[in-house]
Amino acid sequence: EWGYSPTNGPDVWARLFPQAGGARQSPVDICTSIASSDSNLEMKKLTFAYESQSDLRILNTGHGWKVEAPQSGSRLEGGPLGEDIYQLEQFHCHWGETSAEGSEHTVDGRAYAGELHLVHWNTTKYQSFAEAAQHPDGLAVLGVFFDVGNESNDEIEKIVSTLSEIKFKGQFTDIPDVIDPTTFLPSGLGYWTYLGSLTTPPCNECVIWIVYKEPITVTEEQVTYH
Numbered sequence: 001e002w003g004y005s006p007t008n009g010p011d012v013w014a015r016l017f018p019q020a021g022g023a024r025q026s027p028v029d030i031c032t033s034i035a036s037s038d039s040n041l042e043m044k045k046l047t048f049a050y051e052s053q054s055d056l057r058i059l060n061t062g063h064g065w066k067v068e069a070p071q072s073g074s075r076l077e078g079g080p081l082g083e084d085i086y087q088l089e090q091f092h093c094h095w096g097e098t099s100a101e102g103s104e105h106t107v108d109g110r111a112y113a114g115e116l117h118l119v120h121w122n123t124t125k126y127q128s129f130a131e132a133a134q135h136p137d138g139l140a141v142l143g144v145f146f147d148v149g150n151e152s153n154d155e156i157e158k159i160v161s162t163l164s165e166i167k168f169k170g171q172f173t174d175i176p177d178v179i180d181p182t183t184f185l186p187s188g189l190g191y192w193t194y195l196g197s198l199t200t201p202p203c204n205e206c207v208i209w210i211v212y213k214e215p216i217t218v219t220e221e222q223v224t225y226h
Ligand SMILES: NS(=O)(=O)c1ccc(-n2ccn(-c3ccc(F)cc3F)c2=O)cc1
Pocket: 117, 119, 129, 130, 131, 133, 141, 197, 198, 199, 200, 201, 202, 203, 204
């Protein structure tokens, strides 16, 4: 089973998952000095529309939590996504042992306390998530960094308040509250974008990454393993 130890971590993933040795692997360190600004790329505005859902299933993946949220009524389009429309499939979080680490992407070498990923698939071109994950423009993932501060994030609280029920890998439960993914996004909508991959096995090189520049604030309790 893959993990993050020397014997099953990223350095050996390519033995089991050939794409992990590819040319567009994520995560990356975002070097802000060499990132080109989108104004000269004439990009269309990135727009998103989500539904609010209740009774979403949350799973302990062994590396964090994942909420299955297939939303046929959701739309992510514009920006680097060309003419295609992407639909939300799931969202999940990466975090670490302390608030000094945990994000997958880093910005000029700096890690954040955690990182939320909203995973979407291209419904214009493909018939299923599984099919989309086999193509270079199949998925679009929105990344939002977590900063640790004094105010807690109410929407994240709805999620982490259920974790006591799913202490072990593979366990799942339903989130009774209504969740609106829009509330996870920062107010400042500036982002970096690049062509990359799934950050964990099978590491498919099928992701258009959109990483927001502005982190959202959560409390220490909301973003560290216990
Ligand atoms: N961290 S991330 O880059 O957002 C990320 C990392 C890994 C995945 N992931 C793992 C397995 N799958 C997957 C599940 C079902 C399927 F049909 C195809 C897949 F690639 C997947 O999308 C999904 C998202």
